[in-house]
Amino acid sequence: MTIHEPPIDRGVPADPAAASATVTVRIDGQDVTVPQGATLLDACRANDQPQPTLCYIETLTPVNACRVCVVEVEGSRPLVPSCSRQAEDGMVVATDSDRVRHSRRMVLEFLGSSVDLSLADGEVADWFAQYGADPTRYGPPMPPGDGRDHRHAGHHHAPGPDAGAETVEQPVKVDNDLYVRDYSKCILCYKCVEACGEDAQNTFAISVAGRGFDARISTEFDAALTDSACVYCGNCIEVCPTDALMFRSEYELRQAEVWDEPQQEVTTTVCSFCGVGCNLELHTQDDRIVKVTSPKDHSVTYGNLCIKGRFGYDYVQELSDDLATTPIDEVLRAARTPDPDDGRS
Amino acid sequence: MDLRFSDAQPTEAERDVILACVPDVETVEVPGRVVRSGHAARSQRHLLLPALAAVQAQIGYVSEGSLMEICRRLMVPPADAYGVATFYALIRTEPHPPRVAHLCEDVGCAPFGGDELIAAVTDRLGPPGTGTDGATWAPSPCLGQCDRAPAAYLQLAGQDDQVMVGADAADADHLVDALRSGAGSDPDLSFPQQGQDGLELLARVGVVDPTSLDSHHSHGGGVALRRALELGPDGVRAEVGAANLRGRGGAAFPAAVKWNAVAAAPASTKYVICNADESEPGTFKDRLLLEGDPYRLLEAMTIAGYATGAEHGYLYVRGEYPVATRRLEHAIAACRAAGLLGGDVAGAGFAFDVELRRGQGAYICGEETALMESIEGHRGEPRNKPPFPTDAGLFGAPTLINNVETLFDVTDIVADGGAAFAATGTPDSTGGRLFCVAGAVHRPGVYEVAFGTTLAELLELAGGVDGELGAILLGGAAGSFVTADHLDVPLTFEGTRERGLALGSGVVMPFDAATDLGRIVTRIAAFFRDETCGQCVPCRVGVVRQEEALARYLGNGRDPVELELLADIDQAMTDASICGLGQTAASAVRSAIRQELV
Numbered sequence A: 001m002t003i004h005e006p007p008i009d010r011g012v013p014a015d016p017a018a019a020s021a022t023v024t025v026r027i028d029g030q031d032v033t034v035p036q037g038a039t040l041l042d043a044c045r046a047n048d049q050p051q052p053t054l055c056y057i058e059t060l061t062p063v064n065a066c067r068v069c070v071v072e073v074e075g076s077r078p079l080v081p082s083c084s085r086q087a088e089d090g091m092v093v094a095t096d097s098d099r100v101r102h103s104r105r106m107v108l109e110f111l112g113s114s115v116d117l118s119l120a121d122g123e124v125a126d127w128f129a130q131y132g133a134d135p136t137r138y139g140p141p142m143p144p145g146d147g148r149d150h151r152h153a154g155h156h157h158a159p160g161p162d163a164g165a166e167t168v169e170q171p172v173k174v175d176n177d178l179y180v181r182d183y184s185k186c187i188l189c190y191k192c193v194e195a196c197g198e199d200a201q202n203t204f205a206i207s208v209a210g211r212g213f214d215a216r217i218s219t220e221f222d223a224a225l226t227d228s229a230c231v232y233c234g235n236c237i238e239v240c241p242t243d244a245l246m247f248r249s250e251y252e253l254r255q256a257e258v259w260d261e262p263q264q265e266v267t268t269t270v271c272s273f274c275g276v277g278c279n280l281e282l283h284t285q286d287d288r289i290v291k292v293t294s295p296k297d298h299s300v301t302y303g304n305l306c307i308k309g310r311f312g313y314d315y316v317q318e319l320s321d322d323l324a325t326t327p328i329d330e331v332l333r334a335a336r337t338p339d340p341d342d343g344r345s
Numbered sequence B: 001m002d003l004r005f006s007d008a009q010p011t012e013a014e015r016d017v018i019l020a021c022v023p024d025v026e027t028v029e030v031p032g033r034v035v036r037s038g039h040a041a042r043s044q045r046h047l048l049l050p051a052l053a054a055v056q057a058q059i060g061y062v063s064e065g066s067l068m069e070i071c072r073r074l075m076v077p078p079a080d081a082y083g084v085a086t087f088y089a090l091i092r093t094e095p096h097p098p099r100v101a102h103l104c105e106d107v108g109c110a111p112f113g114g115d116e117l118i119a120a121v122t123d124r125l126g127p128p129g130t131g132t133d134g135a136t137w138a139p140s141p142c143l144g145q146c147d148r149a150p151a152a153y154l155q156l157a158g159q160d161d162q163v164m165v166g167a168d169a170a171d172a173d174h175l176v177d178a179l180r181s182g183a184g185s186d187p188d189l190s191f192p193q194q195g196q197d198g199l200e201l202l203a204r205v206g207v208v209d210p211t212s213l214d215s216h217h218s219h220g221g222g223v224a225l226r227r228a229l230e231l232g233p234d235g236v237r238a239e240v241g242a243a244n245l246r247g248r249g250g251a252a253f254p255a256a257v258k259w260n261a262v263a264a265a266p267a268s269t270k271y272v273i274c275n276a277d278e279s280e281p282g283t284f285k286d287r288l289l290l291e292g293d294p295y296r297l298l299e300a301m302t303i304a305g306y307a308t309g310a311e312h313g314y315l316y317v318r319g320e321y322p323v324a325t326r327r328l329e330h331a332i333a334a335c336r337a338a339g340l341l342g343g344d345v346a347g348a349g350f351a352f353d354v355e356l357r358r359g360q361g362a363y364i365c366g367e368e369t370a371l372m373e374s375i376e377g378h379r380g381e382p383r384n385k386p387p388f389p390t391d392a393g394l395f396g397a398p399t400l401i402n403n404v405e406t407l408f409d410v411t412d413i414v415a416d417g418g419a420a421f422a423a424t425g426t427p428d429s430t431g432g433r434l435f436c437v438a439g440a441v442h443r444p445g446v447y448e449v450a451f452g453t454t455l456a457e458l459l460e461l462a463g464g465v466d467g468e469l470g471a472i473l474l475g476g477a478a479g480s481f482v483t484a485d486h487l488d489v490p491l492t493f494e495g496t497r498e499r500g501l502a503l504g505s506g507v508v509m510p511f512d513a514a515t516d517l518g519r520i521v522t523r524i525a526a527f528f529r530d531e532t533c534g535q536c537v538p539c540r541v542g543v544v545r546q547e548e549a550l551a552r553y554l555g556n557g558r559d560p561v562e563l564e565l566l567a568d569i570d571q572a573m574t575d576a577s578i579c580g581l582g583q584t585a586a587s588a589v590r591s592a593i594r595q596e597l598v
Ligand SMILES: Cc1cc2nc3c(=O)[nH]c(=O)nc-3n(C[C@H](O)[C@H](O)[C@H](O)COP(=O)(O)O)c2cc1C
Pocket: B246, B247, B248, B249, B250, B251, B252, B253, B255, B275, B276, B277, B278, B279, B280, B363, B364, B365, B366, B367, B368, B369, B401, B402, B403, B404, B406, B407, B579, B580, B581
C-alpha cells in the first residue's frame, strides 16, 4: 500500500498573490508557464523534460554544488544550475546545447574518476551513457593517500609526470551497529549535512570539513559516530544518492555476498512506536528485515524517521542464538558488537 | 536547539582567550548538553572565526577543549565549528609547533631566491610541521610581498605576528632566530615613486604617519568627509557616477551601480564591506595602502556608509598582513575616540562604525560572497548568484562591497568632483590605477599610473626587465601570460579586453627568457588546487585533473592527448563553476599553452 500525497513544492512562495502569478520561459524552443517562484528545473519537469540532478532533492534546500543540472540561459556567460535558479519571465533556456552537454559530461567524468559510483542511484549510469562520459581517460586511479580525515587546508604534494587520477578512496567507517559510512562513495552533495541539520533533523552531527579536494563529511575532530551528536535517525542514509551511507545490515550482507536486492520485498506499514503515524517501508529478504526507509513524498515524514522507526525492528526478529535459521541471521549476528553484559563473545 | 558537546575542557589559558572574545551569555547546562542558551548566543555566531583565530594566535592550535568551549558559548554545533576551523590554512586543529614561518613558494618568490630560502630553512628546521623547540615552517601561497621577494610570514603564538621580506638563503639564520625569539621588526614602507608629484592614490603613503589621526588631519584628512556632508548622500553617489569609477578588485564593475542599488534598497539594516583580503598571487598594492594610509580608508568607508545608508562597516583584512592589521586596529580605535566612528559621526547626525575581521588563510575568502560567509562564521564557500550582495549580502541584508583601492579613489572623487577624476585616463577607464610590478624587473614595486599607459611604458617605469623578456603574467594567477607581442597593450579595461586579457588586480610579473615557465604554470595550477573551496564539482575535481594532466603533459613529452583533456577541463570549469575562482582557474594555463610558452 502506498499513500499518494501531493508533491512537495518548497520553491513556491507562501504569499497567495505571488502564488497565483505565473512566468513563462522558453525551454529548447517551447514556451513553458510555471508559477512564480518555480525553478528552471520545475519548469523543465513541467514540460516533461527531466534533467539530471545529484545534489538536488525536493525535501532539502538546493545547494547547487554538483552542477550536473546546469543549463544555458541566454544573457548569462556561465551556465546556471537549473535546480536553484528561479524562472524569470522571458528567459530563454537551452538544456541540450553543446556547452550544456559538455559540462554535464565533465561533471560525470570528474565524479566517476574520483568517487566509487558503483551503487549510485540507477539513473546515474544512464546519464553516463547519455552524455558519453568516460572517466577512464584521466588515467588509472592513483593509490589512495592516507589520512584524508586529517588533511590540512592548503599546500599539497604535487603530482608527477606519472600521475594517474587522484581519488577520494579511503577505508569504510564501521563504528556502530546501525550504519556505516563509506566516503569512498561520497560525491560531497551536502544532502546528509542538510538532512542532519536545519532542513530535517536539527541534530547537526556532521558537517563538511577540510577544503578543496580534501573536503569531507565529518563529525567534530573525526570522532566516531558513537562519540558524536548522532541520534541514528538514519535520515542522512535516506538522502544519500550514492549509498555512501548504508545500513550496517546491508553493508554486512553485501560483504558476505548475501545481499540480493531483486529478491527483496518492500512492505509499507505505519510505525508502531508512537502516535505520529510515520510510514515505514520494510525491505525484507528471506523474511528478515534488512533495511527500513520512508517515502520522501509522505506528508508526515518526507522520508525522515527516528531511530525507533529506522532501526528499532530487532524486536520483531530477535537474532538469538537458538533461532538462527537463515544465512542472513548468521551474517548479521556475526557483525554485532558483542554485548559486554552477556557472557557470550 | 539541543546541542551535544563532548566533555573536553579548555585549559585555563585557552579559557581566558575565549572569554576575552566571546562575552558570557546565560547558559543552562545539564551534563553533556547545553539545553538553553537562547537567541543571544546564536546571534553571536559571527564571533566564531574571531574566537578560533584568537585561540590559534595565543595557543598555537585549536584543541578539542577550546573548540567545545567556543561552541558552548556561541551555541554552534561542534561538527559545524570543526568544519569552519578546518577550512582555513592558518588554523590548526591538531597539536602543532606554535611558531610557524610561512615561506612563500609562489610564482613571485620561488624563482627569485625563494627556493634557496626554503632549502636553507629546511636544513635548519627539517620538513614542514616538524622542527625543534616549537619552531617550524610551512609552504605558503603568495604573501603579498612580491616586490620584496622572497617573503616569509611568521605566525607566532602568544606574540605579535611578523613578516620578513627580502630574506634570501643567507638570511636563513636570521629568519630562524626571529622565528624563535619573535624579535623581528616591521619592514619599512618604501615604494619606487615615493616623493613624486602627481600621485593621487599613493600621495600620502610614506608622508602621513599611519599611526596618527592628527597627522591624517594635517595632511588633508577629513576634507572628503566634510565635502560629502555638503553634497548629501545623493550628491556623493552622483559624483561617484560622474567619475565612472570601476572596481579595482578584479571584476571592474561600475561602483555607482552598486552604491545606488544599496542606497535604494528598502531595508533598515545595510552593510558596507571593504575587501582587504588581497591574496591574488602577485598582488600587493592594497597592502601598501593599508599600511601606509589607514585613515584614508576609514574615511572612505564612512563616506560609503553615509551615501548608502549603511550604519555597519566590516573591514576584512588578510590574515598574513599583521602590520596592516595593527595599524587599522589602532586607527579604528582612534577614530572612535575622536567621534569619527560611532553613533554620531563627526557630529553630523549619522551613525557608522567599522569592525575589523582577519582572514585566516583562504584565497577564496576574497570572493565577495565567500567573504560574507566567512564574516558570518561559516565556511568560506561562495554563494550562487543571484541574489547579488546589493540585494541580499551580509546577514542577508543589502551590502556594498568594494576593494581597498576602489575606496581610496572615492575620497579623491568626493573631494575634487567626479568630473575631475574622469578627466584622467580614458572614457571607459577613468582615473589612475595601481600596478603591482614584480618578478624580473629592476625596480619592483607598486606603481601608480594613469589608465592608458602601455605595458612597455609601465615596465620602463620599473627600470625595465631584468635580462631578456620571456613572458609576463598579467592580472595574477587568474589572469594570462603575455609576451613581447603585447608590450603595446594599453593598460585599460577596454584595451586589455580587446586582446582577450584582463587587468585583474593589477599584476604585472615578467619572467626572463631563462626562467622555466613550465614550473611557473605548474605552480599556478597547484595554487588553484590548494585554494579551491571544494564546493562545486567542476572546480573541486577540475583543478586536480588540470594539475595532473599538466604534470603529464610537461613531464612526458607534450602528448597532445593531454592537451585535449586540458581543453575539456578548462571549458567545464569556466562554464559550470559557481564562482570566479573555478571560472578563471584555467586561464593562465590556457594562455601559456596557446602561445606555446610551455
Ligand atoms: C577567487 C576570488 C578572489 C578574489 N579576491 C579578491 C581580493 O582579495 N580583493 C578584492 O578586492 N577583490 C577580490 N575578488 C573580487 C571580489 O569578489 C569583488 O568583486 C570585489 O571585492 C568588489 O570590489 P570592487 O568592485 O571595488 O572591485 C576576488 C574574486 C574572486 C573570484
